[in-house]
Amino acid sequence: MKKHYLTLVFSLLSSLVLMAQDSIASPSLQKNIPDWYTNKFEFHLGAFFPLNNTQVRVGSNNSGKGTLLDLEDNLGFSKYTTSFFGTASWQVSKRSRFDLNYFYLSRSTRYTIDKDIVFGENTYHADAEIEAFFNTQILRFSYGYAIIYKPKYQIGALIGTHVLFGDIGLRAETNIGSGEIKDNLDFTAPLPDIGIWNKFLITKKLGLYSNVNYLSLKINNIQGRILSYNAALSYNLIPKVNLNLGYTGLNFRVDIEKEKLNGFLKWGYNGPTITAMYAF
Numbered sequence: 001m002k003k004h005y006l007t008l009v010f011s012l013l014s015s016l017v018l019m020a021q022d023s024i025a026s027p028s029l030q031k032n033i034p035d036w037y038t039n040k041f042e043f044h045l046g047a048f049f050p051l052n053n054t055q056v057r058v059g060s061n062n063s064g065k066g067t068l069l070d071l072e073d074n075l076g077f078s079k080y081t082t083s084f085f086g087t088a089s090w091q092v093s094k095r096s097r098f099d100l101n102y103f104y105l106s107r108s109t110r111y112t113i114d115k116d117i118v119f120g121e122n123t124y125h126a127d128a129e130i131e132a133f134f135n136t137q138i139l140r141f142s143y144g145y146a147i148i149y150k151p152k153y154q155i156g157a158l159i160g161t162h163v164l165f166g167d168i169g170l171r172a173e174t175n176i177g178s179g180e181i182k183d184n185l186d187f188t189a190p191l192p193d194i195g196i197w198n199k200f201l202i203t204k205k206l207g208l209y210s211n212v213n214y215l216s217l218k219i220n221n222i223q224g225r226i227l228s229y230n231a232a233l234s235y236n237l238i239p240k241v242n243l244n245l246g247y248t249g250l251n252f253r254v255d256i257e258k259e260k261l262n263g264f265l266k267w268g269y270n271g272p273t274i275t276a277m278y279a280f
Contacts, residue, residue, distance in 0.1 A: 046275025076111030120183025
């Protein structure tokens with residue numbers, strides 16, 4: 001859990017340092033803010049390189065709860081992946097902003113299992129070669145309000161929601177019947193969250209943005225818990241274009257009940273991001 005709070009601690013310490021700097025800065029220095037730091041619209045496109053740790057269980061009314069699986073250890077999924085990452089931001093006023101984030105990750109594997117696995121409505125026996133996939137899309141929308149607003153830094157609260165679109169499945173060939181067995185569980189999990197954010201201007205060319213979010217909630221047949229964090233340095237390359245280097249983490253726990261299937265997903269991923277930002 002220590003990793004999950006590093007961004008929060010760093011943000012709070014940075015806030016205190018910059019408050020002290022701002023209190024002794026001259027009025028002319030406070031007004032000397034570069035255009036890229038105050039733009040109304042921002043668009044980010046880039047790549048995310050997460051380290052994944054995933055546990056899943058898919059059962060049914062007939063087979064019971066199913067086998068608890070570690071996707072990386074039991075099914076041969078790679079821990080390290082690369083995915084697409086995009087963000088759009090709208091600074092409505094000096095204190096209010098909206099953010100929209102999109103993340104996509106497609107994972108698959110072919111693996112010979114070493115134990116019997118109950119997944120969905122079928123049992124996959126030891127020594128069978130299985131094909132497995134885990135595809136996810138995450139859409140996040142949030143509103144942030146700057147409780148503290150200064151020309152060189154802002155600190156505020158935010159409220160939003162992560163919507164997780166997931167599909168996970170197994171397939172194996174058999175010598176009887178249809179020649180194959182397969183199961184999959186697809187789901188949509190809306191997970192509201194609340195948190196804090198901050199934005200700092202370090203130099204005329206360099207800025208820092210970070211946020212931390214958390215919430216645990218049950219909505220209809222889905223119970224979820226989420227903890228996310230993000231910190232990024234933004235460097236102004238040329239007018240309207242920045243290069244951003246950051247570190248992002250997201251930890252989900254989702255329990256799902258459907259008409260025929262039920263499931264459990266615990267997924268944590270964290271790693272560096274690199275994006276290009278266009279602002280105006």
